[in-house]
Amino acid sequence: MAMEVLERKTDEFAALRRTFPAVQQPDWPDPAALRDVTDRLATDAPLVSAGECADLRGRMAAVARGQAILLQGGDCAETFAQVTADSVRRKLKTLLQMAVVLTHATALPVVKVGRMAGQYAKPRSSPVERQGDLTLPSYRGDAVNGLEFTAEARRPDPARLRTMYEASASTLDLVRSLTTGGFAGLSQVHAWNRGFVARSRAGERYESLADEIGRSLAFMHACGIDTWELGTAEFYVSHEGLLLDYETALTRTDPESGRVYAGSGHLLWIGERTRQLDGAHVEFFSRISNPIAVKLGPSAAVDDVLQLIDRLDPHREPGRLTFVVRAGAERVRDVLPVLVEKTGAEGAQVCWVSDPMHGNTTTAPSGHKTRRFETVLDEVRGFVEVHRALGTHPGGIHVELTGDDVTECVGGGNALLAEDLPVRYETACDPRLNHTQSLDLAFLLAEMYRD
Ligand code: PEP
Ligand code: MN
Numbered sequence: 001m002a003m004e005v006l007e008r009k010t011d012e013f014a015a016l017r018r019t020f021p022a023v024q025q026p027d028w029p030d031p032a033a034l035r036d037v038t039d040r041l042a043t044d045a046p047l048v049s050a051g052e053c054a055d056l057r058g059r060m061a062a063v064a065r066g067q068a069i070l071l072q073g074g075d076c077a078e079t080f081a082q083v084t085a086d087s088v089r090r091k092l093k094t095l096l097q098m099a100v101v102l103t104h105a106t107a108l109p110v111v112k113v114g115r116m117a118g119q120y121a122k123p124r125s126s127p128v129e130r131q132g133d134l135t136l137p138s139y140r141g142d143a144v145n146g147l148e149f150t151a152e153a154r155r156p157d158p159a160r161l162r163t164m165y166e167a168s169a170s171t172l173d174l175v176r177s178l179t180t181g182g183f184a185g186l187s188q189v190h191a192w193n194r195g196f197v198a199r200s201r202a203g204e205r206y207e208s209l210a211d212e213i214g215r216s217l218a219f220m221h222a223c224g225i226d227t228w229e230l231g232t233a234e235f236y237v238s239h240e241g242l243l244l245d246y247e248t249a250l251t252r253t254d255p256e257s258g259r260v261y262a263g264s265g266h267l268l269w270i271g272e273r274t275r276q277l278d279g280a281h282v283e284f285f286s287r288i289s290n291p292i293a294v295k296l297g298p299s300a301a302v303d304d305v306l307q308l309i310d311r312l313d314p315h316r317e318p319g320r321l322t323f324v325v326r327a328g329a330e331r332v333r334d335v336l337p338v339l340v341e342k343t344g345a346e347g348a349q350v351c352w353v354s355d356p357m358h359g360n361t362t363t364a365p366s367g368h369k370t371r372r373f374e375t376v377l378d379e380v381r382g383f384v385e386v387h388r389a390l391g392t393h394p395g396g397i398h399v400e401l402t403g404d405d406v407t408e409c410v411g412g413g414n415a416l417l418a419e420d421l422p423v424r425y426e427t428a429c430d431p432r433l434n435h436t437q438s439l440d441l442a443f444l445l446a447e448m449y450r451d
Contacts, residue, residue, distance in 0.1 A: 013248035022280035024123040026144045026156040034158040041249035046263025050254035056236045056266045057291040059111040061319030063351040063395045070396030074115030076430035080142045083167045088174045090403025096189045098442035104213045105446030117171040118239035118265040120164045123273040161246050184233035196439050202413045206443045241268035259289040269293035286311050293322035298331040302342050309348045318349035324398045328359025329379040336386045351395040354383035368421040370431050373411030384448045401433040412437035
């Protein structure tokens with residue numbers, strides 16, 4: 001799709017940083033170097049077009065109305081080293097496989113959005129990290145500093161913003177060519193799922209759903225249905241819009257519609273730590289027209305949530321705003337109902353999505369940060385139960401996953417044990433579901449939607 005040339009809103013957004021407090025921003029050591037990098041980004045092509053962002057907003061409107069499901073997933077933190085064709089292909093493949101299962105089970109379109117092509121910046125609970133006697137700045141994602149625990153690596157370097165742009169562009173290139181080039185065809189994706197079911201320990205449980213999908217495909221084939229849609233997939237990219245220097249440099253006005261768009265990705269979200277009502281993130285997000293999301297933790301106050309709606313979706317437009325709930329399996333059934341009820345009473349048609357990862361992180365005896373698959377599943381179950389009880393739409397899931405066979409979360413169909421964690425623990429930040437665990441989640445979520 002051709003990129004539109006969008007004009008930059010430089011001065012307005014530079015002023016935003018002076019007027020509103022911005023938390024979780026790096027301490028860039030060299031302001032002149034930062035300025036050089038952002039000046040150049042400001043004249044570069046945006047990574048996504050206004051038209052694509054508007055299309056996704058339309059898809060999200062269907063989610064808000066209960067006519068579609070969102071599947072959003074990818075790494076907690078992408079790394080520059082992992083921008084390889086294989087890694088991107090495996091993540092995409094995993095998401096496409098999950099999407100086919102969910103589409104069939106719900107008979108609804110699944111809106112596919114990667115946590116990809118821009119997920120390089122991390123908020124941290126502490127600005128520093130200690131190892132033995134040494135205290136250094138925390139790792140804030142490859143967009144800011146290096147993971148290696150040395151003073152040199154941990155020093156924020158604005159040149160990394162340039163690398164982030166380039167890495168995001170290559171990832172997006174690959175995603176675009178794979179999703180239109182045959183890789184994402186429905187029969188191909190179904191064949192992968194067949195392979196998964198055949199190898200899975202829980203195979204029998206999943207087999208009937210896989211059989212039904214196979215029969216539907218055979219039926220379509222027999223009827224001579226062979227449309228472009230069967231051979232391609234519509235896929236969007238998203239990341240946390242954390243680094244305002246980067247995001248504002250890539251923001252443009254669409255000359256056709258006059259609307260302002262973040263040009264760094266289709267959908268951006270505000271994290272749990274940066275959703276202050278008087279902060280720079282909420283202000284920036286209120287000025288862009290992309291579909292946006294906000295994470296809500298277990299202590300999100302109803303009043304704050306209603307004010308977020310007033311700030312971010314003042315016209316109550318379905319598709320504009322998504323709330324990603326990450327309350328934890330123990331809390332979700334208690335905290336979610338009141339948020340959903342009061343939001344509905346305000347006339348807002350937001351999308352409700354479950355992030356079952358971030359409220360369920362624990363530390364294993366080995367010291368590895370981990371998550372139990374069964375707890376993750378329980379939070380999703382609680383989320384669906386709450387919506388079923390209220391007669392509202394469980395709009396989908398937001399998960400941290402990878403297409404690789406890593407050992408970062410315990411449990412799931414491959415029964416990963418805490419002792420297995422060191423075998424292949426590769427995440428730069430939070431533990432991700434591996435390929436098998438991701439597909440387990442899709443099949444089990446499919447059962448929940450059907451119940
Ligand atoms: C994340 O999505 O990786 C994250 C930091 O989430 P949250 O803002 O919900 O803590
Ligand atoms: Mn995370």
